[in-house]
Amino acid sequence: MAGGLSLNRVLIAMLQKNVHDHVEWPLRLEAFLQLVEAAGFEVIETVLQTRIRTHGGMVFGRGKVAEIATLVAMEKIDVVAIYNVLTSMQKYNLQQQFGVPVLDRYEVVLRVFEQEAxxxxxxxxxxxxxxxxxxxxxxxxxxxxxxxxxxxRRGGRGPxxxxxxxxxxxxxxxxxxxxxELARHRREHRQRMRKRYELGVPMVCLVGCYNAGKTSLFNALTGAEKEVSDRPFTTLASKWSMTVNPEIFFADTIGFALDLDPELISAFQLNLDDMRASDVVLLVVDATDLLQLLKMKLESSLDILRATGIDEARIIVVLNKVDSVDAEHLEEVTSLVNERFGLPTVKVSAKTEWNLDLLTEQIRGLYSQMGALSPPAP
Ligand SMILES: Nc1nc2c(ncn2[C@@H]2O[C@H](COP(=O)(O)OP(=O)(O)OP(=O)(O)O)[C@@H](O)[C@H]2O)c(=O)[nH]1
Ligand SMILES: [Mg+2]
Missing domain, CATH: 1.20.58 (Methane Monooxygenase Hydroxylase; Chain G, domain 1)
Incomplete structure (x- = not known):
């Protein structure tokens, strides 16, 4: 578990509903596996079922459920982690079948968050x-x-x-x-936001999937020394910091993930307030990712930003880690973002601090084109 003292043996199971997809599901499964490991588990087995329809009561078909139950017993599995998000009834039924706790993707991510909070x-x-x-x-x-x-029993309520x-x-x-208590924190948070608005300085938020390098970039831009790591969701709480020349407020905040559940991210309303309050949103991507994965992460991130109410015209995609990619891949990534997503890009390296001047120039340009947002309601 947390701290790596004793690892629970985990079986991962995934229901893959798109029978025509041969490309995306392995990437989704791999991303889930990383989160399961980050939650402190040791992955022993992986089971996949391809099936167009979800079984209402148990997600997987009966045969597959029996197969998993046998593996659980044979491999001394402690926990079954399911990629798909379960209804309460499905979770209950599967626990009865497997005889061990069952976690879905929502709960796995929640565990990782809890370790970092x-x-x-x-x-x-x-x-x-x-x-x-x-x-x-x-x-x-x-x-x-x-x-x-x-x-x-007959009638009445038992104990x-x-x-x-x-x-x-x-x-x-x-x-x-x-x-x-959260409502009180949110009110105070908004008051602090209004104070920042009164200064008339552009507000810029760094968003994107975990490990994209948001905090590294925030540190490089502002001189802060926030924790950076390969662990998923190293950053949870937002932090604002102002640069002086030029004057810009930057915010580093919580990361997204592939297939992050909308309900889970909506629990982070204070972080979402930071994104909503930003005149410019830097969507940081890891340019070293495979093109397909990068595309899927961009889609996931844009879905969340859209649901949060962010105007796409205020987004700049920052292609980070260019110190570690070859020119050909970088070209492919750039045209994917520009042409397929219709979004502007800036290439940077947070590590070597390369091209940060151009980034701030682009921020200033977009800010003067779009104007400042109006302050949030008190
Ligand atoms: N090569 C290279 N590595 C980088 C760069 N920027 C960040 N990294 C590495 O990428 C990993 C993740 O960096 P973070 O800055 O913690 O990423 P993050 O987006 O803040 O991640 P979360 O807080 O988990 O959402 C770390 O190992 C960094 O050292 C870069 O420009 N080049
Ligand atoms: Mg971070």
Whole structure:
């Protein structure tokens, strides 16, 4: 687990619903595997099923479920991690079948986030995400348990039923408490944002998938010394810092991932506020990624930005890590972004601090073309 003391043996399973896709699913599975490992697990087995339709109750077909159950027993698997996002009923059914805890992609990412969360706001946002996910699961698992108990009793509520309602009540109370505290933090956050607006300095946010090099670039631009690493989601809390010549406010914030669940990212409203408040959004990509992977990550990131309400005309794609790519690949990446996505690009290296002047020039150019955003409502 966290800290690498004892690794839980994990089986990964994925339902692949697009039978014509032979290119994307291995990349999606690989990205999921990285997250499972980052959550502190040791991956022992991987099982894939290609099937057009999801099995309503158990995601996978019966034969595949039986195959996984056998592997779980044979390989002494501790946890089954499922790429697909499960309903509470599916999670419950699969746990019954496998006899070990089952986590879906949402919960795996949540675990990685939890390992990195050090500040109060990130912890609260994660608490809320976890509580909201656990609520329907408690309902399903407890009502299934009560159904099994009930034939033995006649009428009235048994002690199990009272405990169940008390448990739900407790979760509801905690959700209300966390929501209230978060709302206070969000108000304070907005007040700080308004103070920045009053200075009339361009506000620029760095976004993109984890490991793209956002923090490295933020450090190179502002002289900050924030933690940089190969671990997914090293950065959770946003940080703003101003450069003097030229005057620009930069924000480094939470990373995205391939197939990041919209509900999970929407738990990070304070981070999304930073993105929404930005006059220019730098979408940082790792130019060393394979073209196909880079394209998929761009699509995922743009989906999140769109859902957040970011105007695409305010986005500049920053192709980072050009110190480590050959010219031919860089050309392919550039034309993909320019032509396929219709977005402007700047090539930089956060590591060698190459081309950062051109980047700030482009930021100033887009800012004067688009104008400043109006301040957020109090
Ligand atoms: N070669 C090369 N490596 C880089 C460059 N920029 C960042 N890296 C490396 O990429 C990895 C991720 O860098 P970070 O700056 O932590 O990435 P991030 O986007 O902030 O990641 P999260 O905080 O997890 O979202 C680190 O190992 C960096 O050293 C670059 O310009 N060139
Ligand atoms: Mg970072």
């Amino acid at each position: 050090r500040d109060r706001v990130s912890q609260l946002q994660l608490d809320l995400a976890r509580l909201q996910k656990s609520f329907p699961y408690i309902k399903v698992s407890e009502s299934e348990r009560l159904l099994k108990e009930r034939p033995a 199990g039923e009272y405990a169940y309602h008390a448990q739900l009540q407790q979760v509801r109370k905690r959700i209300a408490k966390v929501t209230k």
